[in-house]
Amino acid sequence: MKLLPLKAAIAAALLTLATSAWAKPLVVCTEASPEGFDIVQFTTAVTADAAAETLFNRLVDFKPGTVDIQPALAESWEISPDGLRYTFHLRQGVKFHSTDYFKPTRTLNADDVLWSFQRQLDPKHPWHDKSSVGFPYFESMGFKELLKSVEKVDEHTVVFTLTRRESPFLADIAMAFASIYPAEYADQLLKAGKTAELNSKPIGTGPFVFNRYAKDAQVRFKANPEYFRGAPPADPLIFAITTDNNVRLQKLKANECQIALYPKPDDIPSIKTNPNLKLAELAAMITSYTAMNTTRPYISDVRVRKAIDIAFDKQAYVDSLYGKDNAILGTGPYPPTLLGFNRSLTNPARDLDKARALLKEAGVPEGTVLTLFTRNGGGPTNPNPLLGAQMMQSDLAQIGLKLDIRVMEWGEMLKRAKNGEHDLVTAGWAGDNGDPDNFVTPNLSCDAAKNGENYARWCNKAFQALIDQARADTEPTQRAALYEKAQLVFAEDQPWIPTAYPKMFTAMRKNVEGYHQNPLTNNNFATTQVK
Template sequence: MEIYACRAKRSYKRSFGLRMLGPALGLLVWIAPVYAQEVLRIPYVADIGTFDPDNGFETGAMSAINNVYEGLVEYEPGSTKIVGLLAQSWEISDDGLTYTFHLVDGVQFHDGTPFNAAAVINSFERRRDRGLIQSYVLANVKDMRAPDDSTVVLTLGHPQPSLLDALSSPWGPKIISPVALAEHDNGDFATTWLNEHAVGTGPFKLAEFKRGQRYLLERNDNYWGDKPFFRQIQISVVPDISQQILQLQAGAIDAVPINYPFAQLTSLPEGVEITAAPSMIPYDLFVKPNSPLDDAGVRKAVLTAINPALWVKDAFGEFASLSKSVYPNVMLDPVNPIRFPTDFEAAKAAIAKHGAVNLVIGLHSAAPSYSRIADLIIAQLALIGVKATAYVLPSGAAYTLKDDPNPPDLLLTIAGPDAAHPDSQAKAFFTKDAPLNFFGRTLPQADAIVDQAGQVTDVKERDALYERAGQMYFDAGIVIPLVDVNDVVVHAKGLKDLGLRPVNPPGNIDFATVRWGP
């Protein structure tokens, strides 16, 4: 029996640092800084589709949702270490089939409903059994019991060493007030109501939801843990990054969480600084079947030209590193990193011998980093005689490429996983039935190794198997890993403890930990 115990409360630092500048200005100096310090103003580039933690894949709004709702466990800020949240400790049976969670006492939902084991079961069953988008997360949980108010027992259909990672995922199961679920269930399991409302246990409450305009979070003064620094989080929808930058410089917002142009990071205006952290943001190229890269000689030549070591600094400066494998570097540190060929003369000769090679690159997003990478790759390919072009795919088109009669030869995308376990990467992007296997390509030998690895609890042995399978996907020309890019937030000077987590989508500041400080 393995026993795990960890902190059940988030720890927050508070520092107000108010100073009186003089008796005559005392009252003014007191009022203005207090308001400024207690209100955090954050822009989103995209609107929130749904606030329902079980029925969507929000990315930009993850920090808002995960500060209103909480799960049993979470990843520690800046780490992939799993720590307790609403569960203060847990045990795993020797056969890996039974997980027993011991819950934190004295927790209430925002509506005053007591938090207990029955509430956990109610929320978990809603996610698993109601046909919601993220039901797959709990698909292997065959039985849920609440022997008492402070204990939850989950029994699995088969051993799943990745379960705790799935529960810790930013998209992992959250606990919703059972009273709110019952009151607003109009035959749809409260999905309509939860699109724009929320009742969780988190350090913030959803106070206002103005679709397409603004969102307001208010500090939960009855929070079971230490209260966060900020009294209020004001979230605006500002799709244009240049407008966000102007607002930051004018002091109208406190941060530009994502998409600040990398080329401008070395010359930031006064009063602005950067917080950067390792992240699971790998840029990969996925290759369609029956492309010119099916020819081994062409593929080797193309790999020589697009070797990210040749352009990573130009694209991202100091804020990216070469991908070592098909898994994010933070997730898995391979014994034998993937290597790109380097003989340019041989690459030129191979293309000349083969004849004209034309490649079309589909960009998953119009974000500046995609076009920057594509431009650099196109220029590199021209050096060996390969003509390449790129275009931005329509919204959502990347997910239907396997049915597209005329797909691009290559898809450039961020292949970020749901959780920090390698299984969440392999079974999201590479295996036969992976939901993000963009071109529907299969490699049964590698898939079998992934299945084997998914049952292994020893991390070293597990990672060796995943690395082997990943090398096979690369060698088969299914995926080409390029670079892992840091999570980079540009913000007003003095904003501290942003709580960035490697698994979270970029720019998701943890409102529970962030504060003003010296």
């Protein structure tokens, strides 16, 4: 029986009321402000959460809570026998967000994929020079050299041709920098001379639609009713920016937010015993480290880097910042959950006399001042940045080095570290795709040293040759052996002080359901709801 017009209108109204009554707001207390919403310009996890995980999709992505690849905007793909051609077949009928500043006239097609990659790849592309910081991930991952071409076969088929075999290619394009943008919206902004609005008024295909951003206060999103995987059960989604982890926990207890990211390790026991709260924990793909700027006076000498390393009491640092059983002492550039982790690496014994001798040998005057950049607030890679900096300051004072601690807002610290203004900087990295290449190439490659993402500004030809070879190899055992050798080069030349492989914690109210903690540390709330 067909509904008459009036009955149809009443039914639609009742459905709208039922849906709005069912969907409840979800407030997430986050640890920092996003750098922007044009995700290809940025590499931080907080920006990925606020843009890549909410607003955008990629050709492929990861199954929730895993590092397994699944179809996304591409519903299927084929790989040529030589591993150089990837043919993607796009999902049809996927809609871009409709807002007061953009009304799409068509659904997703191959032109959007071409625009999203050619913008980063082709220096002649009209949008290539519109990024104020370039395309740091695309560049540091070597995609300029990797991609020979990206071509449209028809409206829903795209072919990527590579210059070489790349074992982690599918995992790489599941990452935030491979997000797909609407070419139609880009054309609109370019014609209007408003290209900067791509970063402040984003449009994607993701589970949430951007509403507004109050800097250092909150980001608001609306549920996308036309999301191709189904409308999210939370509406609206609000990121309440709360840099202090104590305040995040207070807000959670008061139900001002229903999820609080990255609680302090000291607070874990009290969260577990609170009847209104619950805790998710995971041995995530995270490494914490202090990068030493190898282009700076004195730090350019490996003897000085070795002296700093053996003077720093890393075990005391890890115990104080992370607490017992919440982190493993770091030894290399990535954690033991990944392929090729070199278990032969160990931390040398703390030796102040040897450290002083190395400094004297390198000609470092007593009382030399080094700058250490660190962030305010706290996150999973560094729960208490100021305390950690002060501990290092005290340790280095014992060998005649003075540490000038500079505490900065997260985005400012990253900007200045990329410019190479530091001697040392406390940093961390959360894996994006479950492959060891994702740790070593963006953070320690020669390309990353050029664009500043490699905070040590370290370029070692032997290390580079090994990780290049490992990227091209598809046999896991051979790849593992190459990464093990690369880690020996890293340890010998000491561009970092690896400090910890921390666990990741997420605190939430008991009535939160559908949240999947991600080993890659991204937070996606497309299936999360408050009951």
